[in-house]
Amino acid sequence: xxxxxxxxxxxxxxxxxxxxxxxxxxxxxxxxxxxxxxxxxxxxxxxxxxxxxxxxxxxxxxxxxxxxxxxxxxxxxxxxxxxxxxxxxxxxxxxxxxxxxxxxxxxxxxxxxxxxxxxxxxxxxxxxxxxxxxxxxxxxxxxxxxxxxxxxxxxxxxxxxxxxxxxxxxxxxxxxxxxxx
Ligand code: ZN
Numbered sequence: 001x002x003x004x005x006x007x008x009x010x011x012x013x014x015x016x017x018x019x020x021x022x023x024x025x026x027x028x029x030x031x032x033x034x035x036x037x038x039x040x041x042x043x044x045x046x047x048x049x050x051x052x053x054x055x056x057x058x059x060x061x062x063x064x065x066x067x068x069x070x071x072x073x074x075x076x077x078x079x080x081x082x083x084x085x086x087x088x089x090x091x092x093x094x095x096x097x098x099x100x101x102x103x104x105x106x107x108x109x110x111x112x113x114x115x116x117x118x119x120x121x122x123x124x125x126x127x128x129x130x131x132x133x134x135x136x137x138x139x140x141x142x143x144x145x146x147x148x149x150x151x152x153x154x155x156x157x158x159x160x161x162x163x164x165x166x167x168x169x170x171x172x173x174x175x176x177x178x179x180x181x
Contacts, residue, residue, distance in 0.1 A: 005037050005044045005132045007068045011110040015045070019065045019108055022047040029165035031086045033124040035131030038087050040168050044068045046128035050120045061121050066105035069129055072114070074098035081123055083137045089163035091152055095140050097126050 008015055018041055026034040032053050036045040049063040080094045100118035103125055107113055117125070127137055138149055166176050 073102035
């Protein structure tokens with residue numbers, strides 16, 4: 001069953017602690033983005049740090065937490081990029097998405113912000129906002145690609161592929177992950 005998220009109604013110490021914990025989980029799992037419902041909290045919060053996925057000579061986007069993010073605009077221009085997901089271990093597929101976006105959100109200091117961005121940051125924001133409404137990246141593949149990845153997905157859902165980090169799987173099961181040696 002898909003787990004949907006509720007908007008944050010007050011940005012208090014609990015929310016800030018959750019954001020800190022989310023960054024920690026994300027870095028532990030070598031992820032570049034995380035949605036709160038991936039770690040069992042059904043709140044509309046995402047954390048992102050795209051730096052590890054950026055080119056060496058590129059200016060690094062700072063880590064960012066978005067509370068109650070809303071995609072206000074997306075470009076007609078689209079691109080593809082090989083995406084992966086901490087909730088779908090071992091699956092990497094090219095996903096087509098708009099290149100640039102406008103997103104409205106609150107930061108951890110309860111300030112309302114509007115961000116216009118493109119490239120990797122726009123991509124990760126879209127992937128994570130999808131999570132908040134229960135959409136996983138493989139649902140955005142073309143039907144033919146989806147059929148091809150079906151068996152792999154079955155193995156992931158059966159728990160045959162276990163990630164190296166604790167995570168909530170798409171069906172809501174919590175897994176502890178392999179212990180790092
Ligand atoms: Zn994901």
